[in-house]
Amino acid sequence: MYAIIESCGRQYKVSEGDVVFFEKLDVEEGKKVTFDNVVLVSDDKKVEVGAPYVKGVKVEGKVLAHGKGKKVLVYKYKAKKNYRRTQGHRQPYTKVEISKIKTAAEKAEKVEKAEVKEPAEKKTTATKTTTAKAETKK
Numbered sequence: 001m002y003a004i005i006e007s008c009g010r011q012y013k014v015s016e017g018d019v020v021f022f023e024k025l026d027v028e029e030g031k032k033v034t035f036d037n038v039v040l041v042s043d044d045k046k047v048e049v050g051a052p053y054v055k056g057v058k059v060e061g062k063v064l065a066h067g068k069g070k071k072v073l074v075y076k077y078k079a080k081k082n083y084r085r086t087q088g089h090r091q092p093y094t095k096v097e098i099s100k101i102k103t104a105a106e107k108a109e110k111v112e113k114a115e116v117k118e119p120a121e122k123k124t125t126a127t128k129t130t131t132a133k134a135e136t137k138k
């Protein structure tokens with residue numbers, strides 16, 4: 001299973017367990033981050049494409065580290081004018097490990113399981129209240 005997510009103005013192809021380098025995110029190290037802008041989700045059987053995003057699908061990850069990339073040298077030069085400038089740049093990044101791709105089908109299964117458990121609990125509370133009312137009438 002893989003997904004294509006949109007973050008920081010770019011699109012990334014991710015799957016569970018991948019380590020991805022994003023542009024600098026404002027999240028502390030060790031915290032969880034959720035990406036809601038999922039453009040495409042693919043199982044082995046079917047592919048869902050969003051318009052523009054797939055509804056009900058989220059990608060969760062954990063921030064491993066913040067850092068800076070390799071230095072890129074920027075050199076300006078004008079011929080015959082004795083103009084030369086050298087400048088370096090290191091782009092900041094956030095290293096994220098993708099932990100889970102949550103689909104709408106998984107959420108529906110969890111909701112169904114929760115609904116099956118809830119009515120049984122409600123029935124027991126209803127019988128307790130009826131017996132309490134009967135005792136107060138006597």
